[in-house]
Amino acid sequence: MIIEDLSEPELALWEAFPTARPVDLPGTPVRAAIIARMLLGARERLAGQTPGMHLSGARITGRLDLSYAEVQHPLILTKCEFEEAPVFTGARTGLVDLAASRAPGLRAVDAVIRGALRLEGCEMAGPIQLTGAHVSGTLNLSGAAIHALQAVHADGLIVDRDLLCANAVIDGELRVVGARIGGTMTLDGARVGRSGGFSLTAEGVVIDGGLSCARGFRSWGELSVQDARIGRRCVFSGAQLSNPDGIALNAERLSVEGGLRIDDGFSTEGEVLLRGARVAGSLRFAQAGLANPGRRALNAPLMEIGSGLRLTPGFVANGEVFLDSTQVRGSVNLDGGTLSNPGATALSLRRLGVTGRLSCSEGR
Secondary structure, eight states: OOGGGSOHHHHHHHHHGGGTOOEEOTTOEEEHHHHHHHHTTSSOOOTTOOOOEEEESOEEESOOBOTTOBOOSOEEEETOEESSOOBOTTOEESOEEOTTOEESOEEOTTOEESSOEEOTTOEESSOEEOTTOEESSOEEOTTOEEESTTOEEOTTOEESSOEEOTTOEEESOEEOTTOEESSOEEOTTOEEEEEEEEEEEOTTOEESSOEEOOSSOEEEEEEEOTTOEESSOEEOTTOEEEEEEEEEEEOTTOEESSOEEOOSSOEEEEEEEOTTOEESSOEEOTTOEEEEEEEEEEEOTTOEESSOEEOOSSOEEEEEEEOTTOEESSOEEOTTOEEEOTTSOSEEOTTOEESSOEEOOSOO
């Protein structure tokens, strides 16, 4: 690379790279090709120093394309605006930090990231594609805003630590079919999906540290954790799910090693499907409102519950509560619950197996 071809801001970045010194260039154009060349070895190292790209505020022109590249250095491009979607397809990189940046999307199919992938606070006008990617640290999408029909496409994703999406706005589908998460998956306060489509599609996902969709979480469309395996506990406390005339929560054959909490202001428009699910701990529906008039509000036959089923206090169902052939170790408590399904069955408990007490007093 000929130094004379660099603009003054690019030259400043060139001089900072060998020591990973931060460079702040608010609104200043920097060519993506220059960044890529430095990352791929065009800038010589200094003895005793660790190089890295640490740039903030710049306007990245052209396409940052690191497809199938081996990048040894950390890549930190925060608060930047990308003219085109960055491409990391098949790349092997260290830390990638694009926090608070704006881009038309991100393509990192089959990428291997040795460290964290930080996308918190990003604004993406197109999809984030992470199918088959492997992130050895944390994948952080907290506070991000992503606008695309399939906003995050990450089938087969592996994240060794946590997948964080707290308070994100995902205007489309978050799809992680067959993914493996070594820590927790957190969507507390997030807003996910579009009416009539899918919100979170996590069929067959394995989450070792637990799933939390609580504290103001909102879903439009079908949320599916069908055939998922979740360690510790699964929490939907206070979540609001909307998919009228369809399935709002599809947890068919879900396996949870701890408890399942669907409580504390949880509400749905549409069916909650738990057919064949297995919960090693307790299943709690206290202070939950389920609405699927004329249909099944809670469709939970053939479940196995290891430590009691509690639908009280404050449980309200407009539609049938269907618990046929479910097996519960411990007690089933429906005291004070309100069940309604005019002209049809409100509660079905045929072949229900309970090792403790079944209580249905004071409700309607």
